[in-house]
Amino acid sequence: MTNDYRPMWTGLGLNLEAHDALLKVLGEAYQGTFLSQKNHPEGMSYFDFVMSEVHGLRIKELQDVRSEGRKVVGTFCVFVPDELILATDAISVGLCAGAEFGFDEAERFLPRNTCSLIKSFFGFKLNRVCPYIEATDLLVGETTCDGKKKAYEIFKAIQPNLYVMEVPQMKTAQDRALLKSEYLRFKEELERLTGVVITAERLKRGIQLVNSRRKALSRLAVLRAADPAPISGLDALLINQVAFYDDPVRFTDAVNKICDELEGRVGAGEGVVPQGAPRILLSGCPMAVPNWKLPAIIENAGGVIVGEESCVGERGIRNLVDDNGGDVDTLMEAIVGRYFKIDCAIFTPNPERLDHVMDMVARYHADGVIHYALQFCSPYMVESYRVEQELSSRGIPALRIETDYSQEDAGQLRTRVEAFLEMIRK
């Protein structure tokens, strides 16, 4: 199977030896983490298949599309509006990397105390193991955190098709105007790249595609409020991760199908864990494939994750874009309106995030919150204090975790998570 894609990978300039090593790690992690779960819903077979072909069939699809003259746009952040990309018939792929791979290479360019997420995309690029980066016609960075925005300056030299979008840091009227002007500049860039003029009709279609995907993911999120939870947090996280790679129409269809199955489970009172298993809300930094360390520890210890307050999760899917506008400007306004509500920790102040955490605890009947911050991710590390304060004041158990992509702290994390679950069970 793997061999079929080797010419394609070579054509993309991948380092086959390193890439084989990555696929081996990825395959083993997937096998050990996902396929060994109990009560794996049948509808997961689609996502299992997508994962097994994540560097194969999906890349072939991208290459086929490119040979027809359409473009592929890579992104690193939920602030990059997919609606605009899809409006030009281009394909959008999320490129965040979640593996400790090529860090020694990355550390030639970046300080050691850079967060894993940044080191990871550098490492993937430098080791030439990410077919997605190599298959993009445009790569979109953004000025969310200091680590990223400075890293892009260095990245640009090794990846010349990098485009950087400015993201505001406050929520005043000027900030909103800045976001709008940046989205208009991005629209022009996409039009230049694709040769397609974004009309109201095209934009509407882009909005509807993304709205449908968000609606399906929200439907999945709501089903997890049931006790017992009908799907593991790991599977739900995987679905949210696949959302960044997959064809939106096919993906939305697969999510709705698994939701049908899960509705049946909820109706029958069936779940992946016994009723009463500690229900955990995971809150904080995004978890990119294959960063499954903490969720796997939580669920192996008998907890069940009922929601992700994260970009790969609810932060990325909350709120739809109003598609009622009849002209491009109205629709662009609607897009800006939706994205400006994102409660990323780069904003100051950011009270919406606290509200959302409390709201998710209530909606998904969480027994406790595990706050997850990547080491050296100052925005989330600092904000975790306020999240914890707010939770404690309401008597909701909270555990703050700072970790990275390595496995060396797995033993200690396991002890802390098990103790946290024991504390909740009492």
Place this chain on the structure above:
Amino acid sequence: MTSAGLDVGSRTIGLVLFDHGVRDSLVTDTGVKPLKRCQRLLKSRSYHRLVVTGYGRHLIAPSLGGEVISEISAYAAGARYLFPDVGTVIDIGGQDSKVIRLSDQGAIIKFEMNDRCAAGTGRFLEVMAHTLEVGLSEFAELALSASQSVHINSLCTVFAESEVVSLIARGEEASAIALALHQAVAKRVTGMVRRVGLKERVVFAGGVAHNRCFHKLLSDVLGARITVPSEPQIVGALGAALMAGEGK
């Protein structure tokens, strides 16, 4: 009915047999084959149920037919049994240190644990004692005898070791260096205590609780009386045995 509790730590194994009180207890080195050692320890002893805690719990429990409990719950339960009015448990073991806050009812309200490295743990003190060419108990006495301290910047076991070497080369008194090392670890642990919130009575358990200097520093810095159980290294195993007895 007798219940057994095993605490398989990174440096030592603790065992407690419990039946309306502690019937038997021991502490031995973990060694490189902890499973074999635990099997031998339990072979000659009879008990009804077994609960395993400590760093090696997941390795040991399945082979011995025991259940697992985290060290945090085990230390809290053990300390609470010994001192029903305990409010804060400090446990400094070989590889990690933890601070646990308990409610009046004995439930865990909050806990802190060091992350990945050995900074602030017994292992750190062990490495430093070795660098100063003294045994562990001598190390504490040396620190207690110091008339002054020096400043140590690093708590990283690797960096602190080289810092100590350069302090020795600079002609600093060994006692001053020993005291500084104790202070560095105490600072780390008291920081954790502040994060969970100090509530008396403070019970100090784990291997490092044998260290008199450390005991003194903790009570000075925290401004609280510190209680050290007569056998601080079996508190985890005792907690595990209690849980085995409860059928938890």
